[in-house]
Amino acid sequence: MVKYSVVIGCEVHVQLLTKTKAFCSCENRFGGIPNTRVCPVCLGLPGALPVVNRAMVEYAIKAGLALNCKVASVTKFDRKNYMYPDLPKGYQISQYDIPICYEGYLDIESDGSTRRVRIRRLHMEEDAGKNIHLEDDSGLSYVDFNRCGTPLLEIVSEPDITSPEEAVSYVQGLKEIMLYLEISDCNMEEGSLRCDANINLHIEEGGEVFETPIAEVKNMNSFKAMKNALHYEVERQLKEWREHRYTLKDFGKITRGYDDRTGKTILQRSKEEESDYRYFPEPDLKPILIPEELIREIRQSIGELPREKRKRLISEYGITEKDAKILSSSVALSAYFERAAKGYREPRKIANWVITELGGFLNSEGISIEECNLPPVYIRKLVELIDGGKISGKIAKDVFAEMTRTNSNPEEIVRRKGLSQITDREELQRVVKGVVEGNPKSVADFKGGKDHAFKFLMGQIMKVTRGRANPRIARDILKEMLEDD
Amino acid sequence: MIDDKTLESILFMSKLDVDENVREKFRSQIDSVITYFEILKEVDTESVTSSAEEAVGMDELRMDEKKESFSTAILKSFAIHFMDGYFAVPRIIEKRKAEEK
Numbered sequence: 275m276v277k278y279s280v281v282i283g284c285e286v287h288v289q290l291l292t293k294t295k296a297f298c299s300c301e302n303r304f305g306g307i308p309n310t311r312v313c314p315v316c317l318g319l320p321g322a323l324p325v326v327n328r329a330m331v332e333y334a335i336k337a338g339l340a341l342n343c344k345v346a347s348v349t350k351f352d353r354k355n356y357m358y359p360d361l362p363k364g365y366q367i368s369q370y371d372i373p374i375c376y377e378g379y380l381d382i383e384s385d386g387s388t389r390r391v392r393i394r395r396l397h398m399e400e401d402a403g404k405n406i407h408l409e410d411d412s413g414l415s416y417v418d419f420n421r422c423g424t425p426l427l428e429i430v431s432e433p434d435i436t437s438p439e440e441a442v443s444y445v446q447g448l449k450e451i452m453l454y455l456e457i458s459d460c461n462m463e464e465g466s467l468r469c470d471a472n473i474n475l476h477i478e479e480g481g482e483v484f485e486t487p488i489a490e491v492k493n494m495n496s497f498k499a500m501k502n503a504l505h506y507e508v509e510r511q512l513k514e515w516r517e518h519r520y521t522l523k524d525f526g527k528i529t530r531g532y533d534d535r536t537g538k539t540i541l542q543r544s545k546e547e548e549s550d551y552r553y554f555p556e557p558d559l560k561p562i563l564i565p566e567e568l569i570r571e572i573r574q575s576i577g578e579l580p581r582e583k584r585k586r587l588i589s590e591y592g593i594t595e596k597d598a599k600i601l602s603s604s605v606a607l608s609a610y611f612e613r614a615a616k617g618y619r620e621p622r623k624i625a626n627w628v629i630t631e632l633g634g635f636l637n638s639e640g641i642s643i644e645e646c647n648l649p650p651v652y653i654r655k656l657v658e659l660i661d662g663g664k665i666s667g668k669i670a671k672d673v674f675a676e677m678t679r680t681n682s683n684p685e686e687i688v689r690r691k692g693l694s695q696i697t698d699r700e701e702l703q704r705v706v707k708g709v710v711e712g713n714p715k716s717v718a719d720f721k722g723g724k725d726h727a728f729k730f731l732m733g734q735i736m737k738v739t740r741g742r743a744n745p746r747i748a749r750d751i752l753k754e755m756l757e758d759d
Numbered sequence: 760m761i762d763d764k765t766l767e768s769i770l771f772m773s774k775l776d777v778d779e780n781v782r783e784k785f786r787s788q789i790d791s792v793i794t795y796f797e798i799l800k801e802v803d804t805e806s807v808t809s810s811a812e813e814a815v816g817m818d819e820l821r822m823d824e825k826k827e828s829f830s831t832a833i834l835k836s837f838a839i840h841f842m843d844g845y846f847a848v849p850r851i852i853e854k855r856k857a858e859e860k
């Protein structure tokens with residue numbers, strides 16, 4: 275029995291959705307015909323000079339502020355030198371000693387409580403190209419440089435994460451914020467969100483604490499892969515400790531790649547230090563001054579973040595955590611909900627209609643909530659009609675369909691189509707009497723103890739009234755009539 | 760000139776697989792790259808400052824507007840190996856070290 279704790283720090287790369295690349299005017303977009311978005315700058319041809327994309331800097335500040343970071347008043351770029359075929363220049367433009375943002379944090383939920391993960395730094399850098407392997411005997415490998423020069427944010431956390439599950443929540447939290455800020459699409463499969471995790475164990479034994487060698491785990495292409503890879507790594511490090519008692523002092527940091535097919539991590543290289551990269555200031559780019567004024571402006575533009583919004587929606591409207599999560603995923607959607615629900619006594623029902631019915635409608639039409647011109651107040655009016663007993667839930671769905679088709683007021687639709695519920699006792703008594711007399715066999719079945727006959731008779735009442743009978747009143751009347759006989 | 764062990768390790772780290780017949784040529788090329796890095800090490804980067812005085816304002820940055828990229832014809836004209844739109848480079852090996860010790 276060993277007592278241990280898990281220590282994880284994450285390095286997350288996020289591709290920014292700027293229109294152009296980081297240091298040249300080539301289009302920044304995923305996929306497409308290889309090498310069609312390259313120029314002398316991103317190919318690193320001699321004499322070509324990089325120019326910083328303003329949008330990249332603004333996005334970085336935006337992300338940094340949303341992550342509670344401080345923003346440097348002057349920031350600069352550095353060259354990170356390494357040799358790899360997908361890096362035509364032989365170096366990557368990155369930021370070394372003066373990252374644009376630093377010392378932030380992200381709060382995450384873990385086991386029902388809130389945990390704070392500190393963010394050490396957030397910096398800008400450019401992405402590399404992509405290698406393609408073909409199974410031929412040419413001895414050649416193929417490179418597409420379209421991705422080369424794509425602006426990236428690298429977000430480095432402190433080793434504050436204490437389990438694979440927390441690591442997943444942390445990255446999910448980052449993703450939620452990036453999506454909310456609309457600065458990245460964070461697609462893990464396409465690689466626009468990539469996470470490497472540094473993980474090791476602190477093992478308590480005989481009053482001493484031993485640290486296992488830190489493994490940097492790469493190639494985790496989904497949240498599921500991330501969880502599996504980190505669980506595997508905990509087990510592997512425990513086993514290695516038991517068998518060899520290797521510590522951080524013996525090995526330092528190693529790099530391991532996750533293989534999704536086997537569910538295992540594989541050693542890629544041992545020992546890697548920053549000095550291997552030989553950073554130095556980028557001579558082609560001057561440092562950038564970031565004015566207080568700009569930081570203030572960007573801070574104001576951010577508004578309420580998804581997590582804050584979720585908490586507020588739950589406390590203010592009493593909706594479920596699940597609904598709050600869906601509604602807070604988009605600024606427009608939550609705004610729509612709030613306009614519909616404001617002041618209504620049962621916001622939960624409004625949330626339900628917005629998520630289920632309106633969401634389903636938008637989905638089937640293939641339009642976004644921004645493109646939807648149905649006034650939010652119509653949703654509230656519709657719910658009011660149901661709650662006031664004017665129409666049944668079933669009829670409400672028809673009204674909703676009509677409402678979205680004609681963009682008209684639900685009260686108007688109900689009036690025009692004569693859809694309001696029949697709550698008048700006398701009128702309903704006449705209907706029920708007719709149904710009972712017209713279906714003697716079912717009446718007999720019911721009296722013979724067959725409960726389903728009651729359902730059949732109710733169905734007939736609904737059929738005759740085209741769904742307009744108030745079900746509660748109709749049921750009472752039917753019961754009375756069957757028992758009276 | 761770099762020794763076999765260093766060459767092996769560089770090939771592995773850069774994920775390159777090189778045929779025996781061009782190995783020596785490659786060795787000298789890598790050697791010249793490494794020599795170049797040795798020269799870079801000599802450069803006094805401490806004196807390269809990033810003082811605020813020479814910094815630029817946000818207005819001097821590039822607006823996020825797309826411009827034409829290279830045409831495939833131009834790329835073909837200067838790439839030594841160009842195939843189906845791709846640049847061809849020596850094969851990247853997928854060899855991985857076996858599980859450690």
Ligand SMILES: [Zn+2]
Nearest residue numbers: 298300313316
């Ligand atoms: Zn370019």
